Amino acid sequence: MFVLPSGTYFPLISPELEQLRRIIDEARQLNDPRGRGLRISRYQVDLWEELAGLPTVQAQREAWWQNLAQLSDQAQLVHLDPPEALQAELRDYQRHGYSWLSFLYDHRLGGVLADDMGLGKTVQTLAMIQRARQQSPGPPFLIVAPTSVVSNWAAEAARFTPDLRVRTISATEARRGTGLSAAAQDADLVITSYALFRMEAEQYQQLSWAGLILDEAQMIKNHTSRGHRAARTLSAPFKLAVTGTPMENSLQELWALFSITCPGLLGGRDQFNRVYRTPIEKERDAARLTQLKRRLRPFLLRRRKEDVAAELPPKQEQVLELELDPGHRRIYDRRLQRERLKVLGLVDNMAANRFEIFRSLTLLRQLALDASLVEEESAPSAKLMALSSLLAEAVEEGHQVLVLSQFTRFLTKARKAASSAKIPSAYLDGSTTDRDAVISQFRSGEVPVFFVSLKAGGFGLNLVEADYVVLLDPWWNPAAEEQAIDRAHRIGQTRSVMVYRMVSKDTIESKVMALKESKQELFDRVLESTGAAESSQLSAADIRALLE
Structure with missing residues (x-):
């Protein structure tokens, strides 16, 4: 109860005053504690x-x-x-x-x-x-x-x-x-x-x-x-x-x-x-x-x-799970054990060991693509074989295909596999000097396949000529992938877009796909829907889950 000098009194417990208290409290918390007085920004x-x-x-x-x-x-x-x-x-x-x-x-x-x-x-x-x-x-x-x-x-x-x-x-x-x-x-x-x-x-x-x-x-x-x-x-x-x-x-x-x-x-x-x-x-x-x-x-x-954009044609996605060649599996499992022991010994101090931990994860991701990217010993790559087959069928049916990877060394090998199958293509990564000419090759229909690194093609490209998109390697943060896919699925696209995600079964890539689903929640909850959210940075628990 608050009593004024005039003798008038009113209760201090009321919905209006409680709301005012909450507003003042939030404004106070957002203020610089070193400042003087309580201020509300014109942006608030x-x-x-x-x-x-x-x-x-x-x-x-x-x-x-x-x-x-x-x-x-x-x-x-x-x-x-x-x-x-x-x-x-x-x-x-x-x-x-x-x-x-x-x-x-x-x-x-x-x-x-x-x-x-x-x-x-x-x-x-x-x-x-x-x-x-x-x-x-x-x-x-x-x-x-x-x-x-x-x-x-x-x-x-x-x-x-x-x-x-x-x-x-x-x-x-x-x-x-x-x-x-x-x-x-x-x-x-x-x-x-x-x-x-x-x-x-x-x-x-x-x-x-x-x-x-x-x-x-x-x-x-x-x-x-x-x-x-x-x-x-x-x-x-x-x-x-x-x-x-x-x-x-x-x-x-x-x-x-x-x-x-x-x-x-x-x-x-x-x-x-x-x-x-x-x-x-x-x-x-x-x-x-x-x-x-x-x-x-x-x-x-x-x-x-x-x-x-209801006029946009639908986008369909399909995950292609691929079994590693027996020789490739043997090489992968052997290296996995070595990297697992190393990372589990480092993960309790993420801040100090982050670089070395991510180096090991990147190595395993490359190894899931092609053994020769990491080891001197080589083995047939299931992804290269599956890609060659998919490209041959897609080109024969008149489709234009965008092929994406985060690893330029593997992207180069993928293009060589396409060339061996007599499939003409264009190529773009961060080192490409004649960027506009290369893009024009694909947009004009001169070549039906375009190999693009995620870093070089994640933004700034309009490639609505493509109606097939192939992602050669997944990663836990979907933002870069979605940006690249949307080079094709955007205003101006008139055909249905088919997205293929290639995943090496029973490797770190399988764990990445599961982790990515949970990490998408932070973006969706804050910017799209309601509910709680959680940090999207890789935690020690996330690292362990990738190496199980």
């Missing part, structure tokens, strides 16, 4: 909304807040007409994305565009930039992308927004011969790579930018990296992270992206870990997960292909 829309909804509190409902409230209920977001200069017909969900991006830009806010791969994140972003340029001139937008994707952004800009003046930065100042200011002069859009952005961070910091757009933003999910620091400190009124996989391993990666685009939304790293990460990943706290998703909702836009 949901906290403002709850505060304003309390009859015991008279929150200031200024114009900015009334506008911002649209973000909490995106169904109320005013849909804008695409800019007249845009050379593209936007689908309904793309128009919504364009309107959402424009709203953020107009109100000097940031966000994360996390649509599934293949849903047109690039064209939505370019539409927003085109609108901004038509409204008023100003400094250019800066797009930072993986090196392999820079040319794709330039090509898409020329295709969809030909009125924009685009400058591509593809070399350091020493090689290009001009300063960054001169290279970006009179531009509406400047496109560069993460590597160059990181190397010339100080020069980028000295220029004025209308906004910073980070494509494939998972590239800077490490908050200790120079790239992350450069993006966080760059002065720009609008920052956008574009990625189909905003979180691959842990909630800390999600925090890292939002610390760039929406500083203050999730508090500092220590506060975030204490309030959200530990309760959700370690304690499986469903209430905290629901709370986190509510906080992210205004500034995270994610649509799945099955929900918004």
Whole structure:
């Protein structure tokens, strides 16, 4: 009971005051303990909304807040007409994305565009930039992308927004011969790579930018990296992270992206870990997960292909379990025993021994593919034989096939096996210099099979000509695989896509497939559905399970 000087009293135990206590408590936990007073970030829309909804509190409902409230209920977001200069017909969900991006830009806010791969994140972003340029001139937008994707952004800009003046930065100042200011002069859009952005961070910091757009933003999910620091400190009124996989391993990666685009939304790293990460990943706290998703909702836009792209043909997946050749089995089992004893002796100190542990796991993964990748002794590879048979049948039936592997040495052997079977093909990995020419070979139909390393082909490619995808080796984190598969299963695909996952039976690959299913839950629960979540980093228990 609380008694006022006037003699009026009221109970302190009530639903309204309990809700107010909870809001204040959460805001306090997310505040830097070294700061003075209690503050709520302008990005914490949901906290403002709850505060304003309390009859015991008279929150200031200024114009900015009334506008911002649209973000909490995106169904109320005013849909804008695409800019007249845009050379593209936007689908309904793309128009919504364009309107959402424009709203953020107009109100000097940031966000994360996390649509599934293949849903047109690039064209939505370019539409927003085109609108901004038509409204008023100003400094250019800066797009930072993986090196392999820079040319794709330039090509898409020329295709969809030909009125924009685009400058591509593809070399350091020493090689290009001009300063960054001169290279970006009179531009509406400047496109560069993460590597160059990181190397010339100080020069980028000295220029004025209308906004910073980070494509494939998972590239800077490490908050200790120079790239992350450069993006966080760059002065720009609008920052956008574009990625189909905003979180691959842990909630800390999600925090890292939002610390760039929406500083203050999730508090500092220590506060975030204490309030959200530990309760959700370690304690499986469903209430905290629901709370986190509510906080992210205004500034995270994610649509799945099955929900918004009904016109896409179906994607079918089949796991091909292959028995090792007896000679291969003998070699594998012998090496497995050796590596198991070594790893089990190291796993109790994961932090100190992580490199050596993962070296052993990688060795066993390679050994499950082909004995000669690891041992001097060789044996027939069941995967190469199965692949040759599958490719021969697929090509004869008129299909175009994308073949993917994380290991370039095995990918090279797979291509040689195809050549021995008289099957023409193209090849792409990180060392390929004539990337565009190689891609054109496959897209034009000149060759029916395209061998691509996951690292080189995980993003930036549109390969809707392929209707068969073969994954030669599984790994526990499905994000890279899904990105690569979506090079074919994306907007523009008109045929059903068939995905084959080759798995060597009774090897580490079988255990990987089982582990991958459980690790997918973190991504799904935080970004898609409800419920608890668990850390997606490999634990000591996971390592032991792989070696059982």
